[in-house]
Amino acid sequence: MTAPLEFGLDTFGDVTRDAAGRMLPHAQVIRNVVDEAVLADELGLDFIGLGEHHRSDFAVSSPETVLAAIASRTRRIHLGSAVTVLSSDDPIRVFQRFATLDALSNGRAEVILGRGSFTESFPLFGFDLRKYEELFAALLSQQPVTWDGKLRPPLRDQLVYPPVENGRLKTWIGVGGSPQSVVRAAHYDLPLMLAIVGGDPARFAPFVDLYHRAFKEFGRPAQPIGVHSPGYVAETDEQAREELWPDYKAMRDRIGKERGWPPMGRDEFLNEAEHGSLYVGSPETVARKIAKTAKALGISRFQLKYSAGPLPHERLMGSIELYGRKVIPMVRELVGQNMQSRPPQ
Numbered sequence: 001m002t003a004p005l006e007f008g009l010d011t012f013g014d015v016t017r018d019a020a021g022r023m024l025p026h027a028q029v030i031r032n033v034v035d036e037a038v039l040a041d042e043l044g045l046d047f048i049g050l051g052e053h054h055r056s057d058f059a060v061s062s063p064e065t066v067l068a069a070i071a072s073r074t075r076r077i078h079l080g081s082a083v084t085v086l087s088s089d090d091p092i093r094v095f096q097r098f099a100t101l102d103a104l105s106n107g108r109a110e111v112i113l114g115r116g117s118f119t120e121s122f123p124l125f126g127f128d129l130r131k132y133e134e135l136f137a138a139l140l141s142q143q144p145v146t147w148d149g150k151l152r153p154p155l156r157d158q159l160v161y162p163p164v165e166n167g168r169l170k171t172w173i174g175v176g177g178s179p180q181s182v183v184r185a186a187h188y189d190l191p192l193m194l195a196i197v198g199g200d201p202a203r204f205a206p207f208v209d210l211y212h213r214a215f216k217e218f219g220r221p222a223q224p225i226g227v228h229s230p231g232y233v234a235e236t237d238e239q240a241r242e243e244l245w246p247d248y249k250a251m252r253d254r255i256g257k258e259r260g261w262p263p264m265g266r267d268e269f270l271n272e273a274e275h276g277s278l279y280v281g282s283p284e285t286v287a288r289k290i291a292k293t294a295k296a297l298g299i300s301r302f303q304l305k306y307s308a309g310p311l312p313h314e315r316l317m318g319s320i321e322l323y324g325r326k327v328i329p330m331v332r333e334l335v336g337q338n339m340q341s342r343p344p345q
Helices: 026-042 063-073 091-104 121-125 132-140 179-187 201-218 237-259 266-275 283-297 313-335
Strands: 006-011 047-050 078-081 110-113 145-147 155-158 170-175 192-195 225-233 279-281 301-305
Touching (some): 006 026, 006 225, 006 313, 026 047, 047 063, 047 301, 078 170, 091 110, 091 132, 132 145, 170 179, 201 225, 225 237, 225 283, 225 313, 237 279, 279 283
Parallel strands (some): 006 047, 192 225
């Protein structure tokens, strides 16, 4: 028997508007994110993840700092990144920051490593690094590290402090569509977090099968699999769609303009809500959709990316409340308290 399905929330700290329609200062958005995480902890959620960005539409550029503030006001919820891009950071400093967070939170820190879908950190910090997953995997062993690379000094039998107090720092590999990343996660014996932000979630089943096959080849039992997807919960389907649509479109079109995508139409939005990876609707609708994904992919955790462009803090709090009080109990009832891993094929 495996542990019950875990439930989390993710946010990028989207800059939101107030009741009068004015955009909030970044500082207030950060304070609001802390309040959102406190509510999630009070509701018994398992995880809160903060994305790191360095641009005007997202307020969180230092997730570990905000997570440390959250740690001081929470008791149970696990705290992590969504995601940490090692290729534009130093893995030693990343390990130290999350080990410090783990100490402050009494063992609740996690890190999700991935390539990310934004590139602003690369010109900002001037990195173009290779083999950093390898170095980070070595750091997790908490043994003296010897490592050679091109863009930072080599290491010779170097210990890194502070050590994680109990066990290892929980580390996931975030994957958005790369088979190589799936195999790399299995190679390093790390859990897999699937970022599914468009299309039918079931299309990721081949990645799940590849992950299981890779572990079989390595002669080890598979690690847990999680899913990160966007969503929003309100009392009814109509209310949820009407409240989310303008802000979701604003966010999607702003990012799409940078990437050469056409503006999002209402039909595309509704198709994602009904058949894709947008978990928007009443508690019943969202619960059924999460349960369907959980059964199809055999996941151990579902993380709802609950922020969406300028969608106001008060509405985000309402969505979190419904997610914790209504959606999660319904999903547990639909899938059963214990999820069995999806068998390899």
